[in-house]
Amino acid sequence: MTTKLTEAYVFERLPLEPIPAGTNLLVTGPPHGRTQDLLYELLAGGEGEGMLFVTTDDDGITVAETYEGLGHTFDPGRMCLIDASQHGQDAEDAPIRHVGSPSDLTGIGMEFSSLYESLRGSGLAQIRVGLSSISTLLVYAEDFRAVYRFLHTITSRIRTAEGLGVFSVDPDAVEDEAFATIAQTFDARLDVREDETGAEVRIRGLDDQPTGWQSL
Amino acid sequence: MRPMPDADPVSVLYVDPDDDARLETATDLEVSPLVDASVETCATIDEAVDILESTAIDCLVTEHDLPDGAGLELVEWIRDNQPDLSCILYTNATPDAIRTAAFGSVVVEYLPKEIPDSVTALARLISNVVSQRSQLAYPIPETEDERLAAIERYDVTDLEAAETVDRLSDLVASHFDVAVAFAGIVDAHEERFLACKGADWEQLDREDTICTYTLLEDDHMIVENVQSDGRFADVDVLEELDIRSYAGVPLKTPDGLPIGALCLIHDEPRSYTDSEIEDLRKFADELMEQLELRRRLRETERAVPKPDHQGAR
Numbered sequence: 179m180t181t182k183l184t185e186a187y188v189f190e191r192l193p194l195e196p197i198p199a200g201t202n203l204l205v206t207g208p209p210h211g212r213t214q215d216l217l218y219e220l221l222a223g224g225e226g227e228g229m230l231f232v233t234t235d236d237d238g239i240t241v242a243e244t245y246e247g248l249g250h251t252f253d254p255g256r257m258c259l260i261d262a263s264q265h266g267q268d269a270e271d272a273p274i275r276h277v278g279s280p281s282d283l284t285g286i287g288m289e290f291s292s293l294y295e296s297l298r299g300s301g302l303a304q305i306r307v308g309l310s311s312i313s314t315l316l317v318y319a320e321d322f323r324a325v326y327r328f329l330h331t332i333t334s335r336i337r338t339a340e341g342l343g344v345f346s347v348d349p350d351a352v353e354d355e356a357f358a359t360i361a362q363t364f365d366a367r368l369d370v371r372e373d374e375t376g377a378e379v380r381i382r383g384l385d386d387q388p389t390g391w392q393s394l
Numbered sequence: 395m396r397p398m399p400d401a402d403p404v405s406v407l408y409v410d411p412d413d414d415a416r417l418e419t420a421t422d423l424e425v426s427p428l429v430d431a432s433v434e435t436c437a438t439i440d441e442a443v444d445i446l447e448s449t450a451i452d453c454l455v456t457e458h459d460l461p462d463g464a465g466l467e468l469v470e471w472i473r474d475n476q477p478d479l480s481c482i483l484y485t486n487a488t489p490d491a492i493r494t495a496a497f498g499s500v501v502v503e504y505l506p507k508e509i510p511d512s513v514t515a516l517a518r519l520i521s522n523v524v525s526q527r528s529q530l531a532y533p534i535p536e537t538e539d540e541r542l543a544a545i546e547r548y549d550v551t552d553l554e555a556a557e558t559v560d561r562l563s564d565l566v567a568s569h570f571d572v573a574v575a576f577a578g579i580v581d582a583h584e585e586r587f588l589a590c591k592g593a594d595w596e597q598l599d600r601e602d603t604i605c606t607y608t609l610l611e612d613d614h615m616i617v618e619n620v621q622s623d624g625r626f627a628d629v630d631v632l633e634e635l636d637i638r639s640y641a642g643v644p645l646k647t648p649d650g651l652p653i654g655a656l657c658l659i660h661d662e663p664r665s666y667t668d669s670e671i672e673d674l675r676k677f678a679d680e681l682m683e684q685l686e687l688r689r690r691l692r693e694t695e696r697a698v699p700k701p702d703h704q705g706a707r
Contacts, residue, residue: 321628334528356624
């Protein structure tokens with residue numbers, strides 16, 4: 179790999195060291211709850227960064243509201259959503275593109291390419307991309323190959339454009355072999371676990387990161 | 395993933411009904427320093443299919459609005475017939491104006507035509523998509539390029555080798571109580587069956603095969619019940635061929651490059667004992683040794699000129 183032109187991605191509120199540009203992370207944990215919160219924290223970048231989020235479960239407005247509920251500002255000037263949840267509505271101020279169903283991987287992929295290019299075109303060098311969730315894509319898709327091709331296409335674009343990708347999956351909802359194959363396409367993995375006392379995160383697959391479980 | 399070797403130019407098929415746009419884009423792509431491309435062009439889906447059937451194309455770039463249908467219809471034909479081909483929709487139509495729902499599984503790259511310096515962006519995208527092989531529906535070994543080069547060194551179509559592989563497959567089939575035993579070479583886009591006892595398969599698209607995954611294994615790959623493995627459950631051709639259980643051992647060159655697999659197929663779910671897997675591995679070693687010896691023999695024959703070739707280099 180050649181030297182990165184883009185700076186590493188920084189996480190103000192998480193027990194993580196900066197992550198190099200072009201990295202794709204798989205975030206595993208129970209759906210919703212702290213896994214989803216962690217996803218949003220990973221996506222919250224500074225003023226000069228773009229953000230693009232693909233949602234298959236919560237509708238776009240809920241995503242924007244939850245994100246703001248965590249104390250971040252959803253800035254339509256540099257953030258956009260692709261809503262494939264099947265129950266999304268148009269919002270007045272949030273830039274939300276709609277795709278009819280999580281099974282329409284072609285439609286999601288084209289909206290992704292289009293939005294990614296326009297964020298880059300507006301001068302944003304760093305772009306964080308989120309997707310929630312791979313488990314839902316697998317439920318709706320015609321077959322595993324289509325989801326693999328879709329993920330491969332998107333993660334490759336994030337890698338070459340030096341973005342940051344964070345994709346969530348609920349390992350309990352995906353068959354073991356399929357999960358292992360998908361996990362191998364990512365550069366690193368963040369596992370989330372939670373109980374009555376709180377939530378913890380563990381990162382594996384990247385150098386210079388804390389080892390073992392860190393409390394959130 | 396590593397880029398492809400930079401020996402051959404990327405062959406691009408550019409489909410656009412607008413004569414001027416076609417000529418201009420093709421010319422601009424061919425002179426672009428960002429990609430070493432040779433570009434063929436045409437205006438319709440029918441013409442594109444003719445070209446794809448007769449010429450090796452690495453990347454399709456197509457308009458959305460074509461005289462005989464939508465660009466995604468062409469991509470659908472490609473996913474059915476040449477599934478590994480990289481496809482880019484290059485159009486002024488915005489994603490929300492394109493009916494994608496009926497083509498949800500085809501997956502393409504998308505680039506708007508009306509952005510500043512769009513041909514530069516297109517050249518860069520073609521280069522990235524092809525070098526990263528980003529539209530493959532399956533994982534590939536890290537040594538893919540070396541692996542493909544190795545396959546060319548083993549002339550597995552040579553008649554005597556074919557007889558050996560046939561004989562060995564017969565032995566394997568009778569040793570194990572299974573419906574089918576075969577040896578297959580996994581090429582860039584297809585698996586070719588060298589010998590196949592119990593069925594008459596010749597080749598399958600790589601994305602449809604379980605051997606694609608066996609290449610990634612150090613030792614062996616067992617799928618006791620194909621139809622309950624998330625990766626293969628919905629692959630129609632496996633069910634059509636009655637592939638219900640699978641056991642395979644990669645065929646590796648002496649330097650460890652997997653070129654294919656020796657496999658057992660059964661028409662109902664079944665398991666394999668360690669000693670059965672060990673036997674299958676021994677058969678695979680035997681087969682690979684045969685192929686390797688033939689390769690070395692050919693190399694030696696080439697190095698030592700025969701008397702009637704004296705003087706020739």
